[in-house]
Amino acid sequence: MVITVESLPGCAKERLINGDVSIERELVAARIEEWKEGSDCPKAQVIRMLGRAEEIEPQISAVLFEHAISAANFSSDSLSCLPNAPWKIPAEEYETRKDLRNTCTFTIDPASAADLDDALPFEKVSEKVFRIGVHIADVSRFVLPDTALDREARIRSTSVYIPQHKLLMLPPELSEQACSLVPGEDRLVFSIIWDIDDIGNITGRWIGRSVIRSCCKLSYDDAQDIIDGGFEVDVSGKTGPKLHGQFELKDVVDSLRSLHGITKKMREIRLRNGAFWIEIPKLAILFDESGNPCDSLLGVRKESSFLVEELMLLANRSVAEVISKAFPGCALLRRHAEPRSMKLKEFEEFCRKRGLELDASSSGKLHLALLKMREKLKNDPVLHNILMAHAARAMPLAVYFCTGDLRGREDEWAHCGLSIPLYTHFTSPLRRYPDIVVHRTLAAVVEAEEVYVEKRHSSAASDSDDGIGNGIGNRCFTGLYFDEEAAESEEGREALVCAAVRYGVPASEVVSEVAAYCNERKRAGKHVEQSAENVYLCALLKNKEVMFSDARVLRVGSTFMTVYINKFAIERRIYFGEVEGLTVEWIRTTGTLVLDTLKTKPLREVIFLRSAV
Structure with a gap:
């Protein structure tokens, strides 16, 4: 590209005039201004000086710039939407929400995590029935529709995490303070609680807004240690996680081990029903005290990760069922198409040449084939990882969509990888904008249900409904079975419309725009993470x-x-x-x-x- 000296930023022009040869190593961002017919090179304008090309930070800046990932501070207008610090829960919230502070609840996250947006409650109902759930930070309580904060969150769309950089979707005053489910503090959440028997069958469900207090923050390693038999209370000298409130270490240990047993059965059921799982080891770059890459290793997911994942999948699936039935024309869901036939044939041929059979006629058969490969190649993990990488390339990306765009084509709503007909994103509202939209939609359904039940069953409903167990029959919209007759009745329709307006549920056209934009931003974030990984790997090769x-x-x-x-x-x-x-x-x-x-x-x-x- 041709760049005139006159168009250069002042600092660059001065360096050039003074004969600073180091400017030749400068990494810059440029924009093509003109490219005339017959001209060999376009005329361009330098719009940003990024730094020396061989250094890591300028390369990371270039990656972020290329994909339009904002590393800027939040605007003053957005920050003005935040509650005053230190924020305390208003008295009226305790009056209108279910109080679940006396249930054993804890978080499981990476040890370094500060934005804790999910917590896990556990309660034993009987010898064969357990009440387990997922609490998700009630971010939509703070991020209101059409505010400056909402608009900036929508533009950012997603948090991006790369080594030594954390690019947040929401200000840390929210994501790491007021909304973060830190132990020992009362927090506002959206809750989904299930009654599940000892073989993994769901017998009841309650969805609503509540107040919780986590008793401890577990890292994935802490949780895995408990699953493996560590942190025994009667073993002297064994230190456990820091506890807050009334619950003891034994309560956390017993709850977590019971959760592990239940979610393991749930996972087995899900995989038997046709879901498939492709596990690709993640490369982790290690840094020295100066922040320079010094080594690398392949991370392996542990059972504690699968425990959390199973509950998050169930929560997302449950919410998808509710909002798609209550608002079939404007629900924001997530779908995953069947594997691409050409890529799948290439993968089948790749496996055949290595003496491995592959039946990919359905997601369930593909999963079984991958399991057999894993067993056959247990002594050759390198080849197994290669095969998983090939399998992943055959899969299309999952995407957000508006149900109104696919009315009458409900078979296209399905999530092939999970082998379920309905799925959405609800569990990470601190990091993903679609989750905030889903929270608003779910809040409208919950309120419409309450209004409808109060009108139709007023005194009987309020006397019998404890919100989870005995009164689950009164849950016409959020229970295990959606009452279409109630939703289509005059009272039901009126309740849903009024609640949709109150909580700012977007129209189908807006949901379509949000889905398309968030798909593009999610792809950009993925490219940034991969490109940044390559930058650090390249630097590591230079250092070693x-x-x-x-x-x-x-x-x-x-x-x-x-x-x-x-x-x-x-x-x-x-x-x-x-x-x-x-x-x-x-x-x-x-x-x-x-x-x-x-x-x-x-x-x-x-x-x-x-x-x-």
């Missing part, structure tokens, strides 16, 4: 002259090869060499990749691949 990693050469062509290093598939043109008839032992990427079978001159940036062909 030799790095050992399990790897596999799986494809060799006349002009290219594919090398798998952990989860990365690196394919590049040949630059040099032939060893024992196999071309391409030397490929150029961020550094230089060299098989340890190849004798070559010392290089500054080298990865030695432990496994050869």
Whole structure:
């Protein structure tokens, strides 16, 4: 691109005039202003100086800029919408919400997490029935429709987490303080509570707004230690998590282990019903005291992660059922299409060449095939990871959509990966804008239900309904069974319309716009995370002259090869060499990749691949 000196920012122009040769290494963002027909190069304008190209932070800034991820502070208009600190729950909230502060409740999050938006309550009803649930921070109580804060949250759309950077969707005064479900503090939440028997069957459900008080914050490692038998109360010298309030360590330990047993059965049921699971190890970059990448490792998810995931999936599914039936024309859901046929055929051929059978005729059969592969390759984790990476590429991305856009095509609402007909996002309103829209819709359903029940069953309903157990029959919209007759009655329709207006439930056109925009922002966030990971990996290779990693050469062509290093598939043109008839032992990427079978001159940036062909 051609850039005139006159158009440069003042600092850059001065450096250029003064002969500062380091400006040649400057990373800049430019915009094409004009490209005339017949001209070899477009005329461009430098709009931002990012810093020295070989340094990490300028590269991260470039990645954020390219994908329009805001790293700026929140506007003063948005901050003016926040409650005064320190914020205390108003008295009227205690009067209108269910008080669940006396139920054993705890959070499970990464150890470094400050924005705790979900908590897990547990209560034993009988020997074979348990009352478990999910509490989600009531963010829509603070982020009101059409306010400056709401508009900025919608523009940001999602929080983006990359190493050493946390780009929040909401100000930390909300996400890490007033809304964060920190232990020992009363917090406002949206709750979904189920009665579940000892074999994983759901017998009752209550949805509503409540007040809770978490008794402790568990990290995933803490939770896993408890599941594995750690933190026994009677073992001297074993220190557990810090507790707040009336509950003891034994209460938390017993509750968590019971939760683990129940969710494990729920997961088995879900997988038997056709859901499939593709587990790809996540690369974690380690940093030294100066913040420079010094090493890497592959993270492996533990049972504590699956415990939380199972409850979040159930909560999202439950909410999707409610809002799609109450507002079938403007519910914001999430769907996942069937695997792409061409990619799936490529994956089947890839497996066949390695003596592995794959039946992908349905999501359930695909899951069983992947399980068999995992068992067959238990002594070859490298190849298993490669196969999972291939399987993931055959899958389309899940997307948000408005139910009104697919009226009459309800079969397209389904989530193929989870093998369920309805799904949405409800459980992360601090980090995802669609969840806030879903919260508003659900709040309208809950209020409409209360109004309808009060009109039709006034005294009888209020006397018998404890909100969870005995009165579950009065839950016409949010219970296990949706009462379509009630929703279509004059009283039901009036209650739903009035509640929709009160809580700012958007019209179908607006929901469609939100869905499309949030899909684009979610893809951008994913690209940023991947690009940032590559930036840090590149810096790591520069810092470590030799790095050992399990790897596999799986494809060799006349002009290219594919090398798998952990989860990365690196394919590049040949630059040099032939060893024992196999071309391409030397490929150029961020550094230089060299098989340890190849004798070559010392290089500054080298990865030695432990496994050869």
